[in-house]
Amino acid sequence: MLYREAGQFKTNYVADSAIFPLREDRIGLGLIVLAAYALAFLGNSFLLQAVMIPFLVFSLAAIGLNILTGYTGLLSLGTGAFMGVGAYACYKLMTAFPGVNVIVWIFVSGFFSAAVGALFGLPSLRIKGFYLAVATLAAQFFLQWCFIRIPWLVNYNVSGALDAPLRTLFGIPIMGPNATPQTRYLLVLTIVILLTWLASNLVHGRIGRMWIAIRDMDLAAELMGIRPLQTKLLAFAVSSYYCGVAGALLVFLWYGGAEYDVFNINQSFFILFMVIIGGLGSLIGSFFGAALIFILPIVLGIVLPAALSPFGLSVGADVIEHLRFMIVGALIIFFLIVEPHGLARLWQIGKQKLLVWPFPY
Amino acid sequence: MDMLYKVFIEPFVFMGEAPDLLIQTLWEGLVSGVLYALIALGFVLIFKASGVFNFAQGIMVVFAALILVGLYEKGVPAFLALILAAVAMLVLAMVVERVVLRPLVNQPDIILFMATFGLTYFLIGFGELIFGGNPREMITEQLFLPQGTTEIDALGGSIRLQHLDIAAAVIASIMIGLLAVFFSKTRIGRALRAVADSHKAALSVGISLNQIWVIVWFAAGLVALVAGIMWGARSGVSFSLQIIALKALPVLILGGFTSIPGAIIGGLIIGVGEKLGEFYWGPLVGGGVETWLAYVIALLFLLYRPQGLFGEKIIERI
Numbered sequence: 001m002l003y004r005e006a007g008q009f010k011t012n013y014v015a016d017s018a019i020f021p022l023r024e025d026r027i028g029l030g031l032i033v034l035a036a037y038a039l040a041f042l043g044n045s046f047l048l049q050a051v052m053i054p055f056l057v058f059s060l061a062a063i064g065l066n067i068l069t070g071y072t073g074l075l076s077l078g079t080g081a082f083m084g085v086g087a088y089a090c091y092k093l094m095t096a097f098p099g100v101n102v103i104v105w106i107f108v109s110g111f112f113s114a115a116v117g118a119l120f121g122l123p124s125l126r127i128k129g130f131y132l133a134v135a136t137l138a139a140q141f142f143l144q145w146c147f148i149r150i151p152w153l154v155n156y157n158v159s160g161a162l163d164a165p166l167r168t169l170f171g172i173p174i175m176g177p178n179a180t181p182q183t184r185y186l187l188v189l190t191i192v193i194l195l196t197w198l199a200s201n202l203v204h205g206r207i208g209r210m211w212i213a214i215r216d217m218d219l220a221a222e223l224m225g226i227r228p229l230q231t232k233l234l235a236f237a238v239s240s241y242y243c244g245v246a247g248a249l250l251v252f253l254w255y256g257g258a259e260y261d262v263f264n265i266n267q268s269f270f271i272l273f274m275v276i277i278g279g280l281g282s283l284i285g286s287f288f289g290a291a292l293i294f295i296l297p298i299v300l301g302i303v304l305p306a307a308l309s310p311f312g313l314s315v316g317a318d319v320i321e322h323l324r325f326m327i328v329g330a331l332i333i334f335f336l337i338v339e340p341h342g343l344a345r346l347w348q349i350g351k352q353k354l355l356v357w358p359f360p361y
Numbered sequence: 362m363d364m365l366y367k368v369f370i371e372p373f374v375f376m377g378e379a380p381d382l383l384i385q386t387l388w389e390g391l392v393s394g395v396l397y398a399l400i401a402l403g404f405v406l407i408f409k410a411s412g413v414f415n416f417a418q419g420i421m422v423v424f425a426a427l428i429l430v431g432l433y434e435k436g437v438p439a440f441l442a443l444i445l446a447a448v449a450m451l452v453l454a455m456v457v458e459r460v461v462l463r464p465l466v467n468q469p470d471i472i473l474f475m476a477t478f479g480l481t482y483f484l485i486g487f488g489e490l491i492f493g494g495n496p497r498e499m500i501t502e503q504l505f506l507p508q509g510t511t512e513i514d515a516l517g518g519s520i521r522l523q524h525l526d527i528a529a530a531v532i533a534s535i536m537i538g539l540l541a542v543f544f545s546k547t548r549i550g551r552a553l554r555a556v557a558d559s560h561k562a563a564l565s566v567g568i569s570l571n572q573i574w575v576i577v578w579f580a581a582g583l584v585a586l587v588a589g590i591m592w593g594a595r596s597g598v599s600f601s602l603q604i605i606a607l608k609a610l611p612v613l614i615l616g617g618f619t620s621i622p623g624a625i626i627g628g629l630i631i632g633v634g635e636k637l638g639e640f641y642w643g644p645l646v647g648g649g650v651e652t653w654l655a656y657v658i659a660l661l662f663l664l665y666r667p668q669g670l671f672g673e674k675i676i677e678r679i
Contacts, residue, residue: 075471126663126664127667134610134656134659141652145650145652265604272478277475321489322487325489326482326486327486329480329485330479331479332482333461333480333483337465337476
């Protein structure tokens with residue numbers, strides 16, 4: 001009973017196909033975006049650097065995987081590698097053409113990982129389900145091997161690691177050791193909002209419906225005139241584009257430098273967790289999933305020692321780490337049992353309850 | 362042209378020139394293939410009976426081996442430790458059935474798959490909490506596993522056979538034979554196959570799904586224990602074994618998820634292909650191809666047979 005959705009009539013098709021048809025949703029979203037920007041000026045640098053920037057980066061990667069797994073129904077375990085392609089492409093581009101603004105290269109680097117993703121998506125035409133998941137593992141391990149073995153990718157530097165050079169926008173450093181968490185957060189936030197907006201338009205439009213048709217039953221979709229080859233490859237390309245951009249952001253705007261090991265198989269699983277816990281086929285679920293999976297261990301790391309100390313149990317850091325693993329694992333199972341459709345469904349149910357509260361009938 | 366020569370001619374010339382090296386490589390490939398197949402067997406067992414793609418199989422291997430070694434270090438005699446480890450796997454199977462599988466009945470495959478991910482994380486944390494993260498030695502002598510090597514002089518060189526590898530191959534063959542008999546001859550085995558065909562039909566003829574799940578997870582746990590002993594004897598007991606267990610996945614898709622012979626043949630193809638590729642073609646691209654070659658081999662096979670070599674034919678209807 002906090003607000004009413006009734007009485008908002010639509011009188012033309014354009015209004016009917018709007019992504020947020022309800023005024024309250026638009027206002028709410030506006031407030032969230034505003035709060036996110038305000039956080040840059042209110043939050044301290046630990047919050048921005050250690051929580052918000054990675055949260056946004058992982059959300060972007062989760063959106064990418066959600067497009068592939070949630071909307072198109074193609075299970076992929078190669079996310080980490082596709083993120084890596086984006087990061088390495090970005091590094092090569094911005095060191096080869098230092099004159100062009102780095103933001104351009106962040107967006108362009110996604111196209112490289114889109115191309116690689118489409119290439120590794122080719123088997124998806126014949127292989128389905130878990131078989132495809134294992135086939136994408138080929139991409140994961142092969143690309144990771146490339147990152148290690150091809151020194152050209154890191155400009156033959158001895159350490160074999162990527163590092164973020166100093167880059168500026170309007171004279172303000174946005175990348176490299178001098179950039180403050182604040183500016184990096186603002187940049188990441190803007191890119192993520194832009195790409196999320198693009199994604200929500202994609203999945204609600206004709207292309208998104210094609211993806212969903214392929215997911216629900218690819219044979220039937222084919223009979224209805226949807227071309228499986230183009231649709232599946234497009235899903236792979238778009239998904240890898242998002243992952244690639246997320247990878248570039250991860251290395252250059254969060255870590256500030258990284259080795260190939262960042263893009264290992266665990267990263268792929270990590271993103272898959274977020275997508276499934278958040279909710280398959282839901283953009284907002286990607287954010288929820290990223291929040292739960294990424295922020296939960298941080299919170300546990302702070303809460304657990306505090307919770308155990310009153311009992312005289314001062315435990316070492318390694319025990320906390322093990323407990324964290326156990327709790328995260330148990331929570332994954334718990335959430336799957338409570339709501340297999342993910343946090344996005346819980347959010348929907350909650351909204352519905354609020355709408356009819358306090359009279360549930 | 363030079364590259365083509367190096368790829369297509371030179372390795373074969375080398376094979377012809379040094380047949381002893383070829384045999385040695387083939388043997389190593391076969392042994393690692395058998396060991397991959399052992400891990401893959403656990404996956405197949407669970408997938409056959411419950412349709413769950415059990416990602417936790419890899420950590421179960423580590424966990425079983427850790428319990429065995431951990432108990433032995435506490436002073437429990439080796440064979441008692443072996444039995445206790447088996448009991449622990451039974452307890453694990455019952456807990457998994459009660460806590461994870463039963464509440465998730467009738468959910469989509471991917472949800473169950475994710476649940477086993479959660480299980481993996483839990484077991485990693487639990488195992489490290491109890492046993493610590495340090496790698497350990499497998500108690501090979503106490504379990505009467507043979508050690509040492511035999512050298513056979515043949516083909517203008519000598520071929521070294523590790524006794525442990527021979528034992529691994531023999532034990533794996535025995536396990537596979539036992540499982541085959543179990544699946545086709547016993548009452549429970551037939552019930553398992555019925556459950557694999559259709560949960561509903563199995564329920565309607567009075568097969569208890571819960572019981573079957575406990576049995577099959579226990580069987581997979583036993584396979585994991587054996588795999589843990591064998592892998593542990595070769596490369597030590599540590600959590601990095603779990604990454605090796607991922608290698609069982611290409612074996613699985615190559616052989617087909619539902620086929621026990623498929624797991625064996627798949628394991629052998631992957632093992633041999635990987636070792637040959639690494640030894641003869643690896644140096645051309647700078648080595649280390651072992652990490653991904655298995656997956657690429659599996660991918661190539663899949664393009665011709667999307668259901669794997671021995672998998673049931675996939676029939677799609679609208």
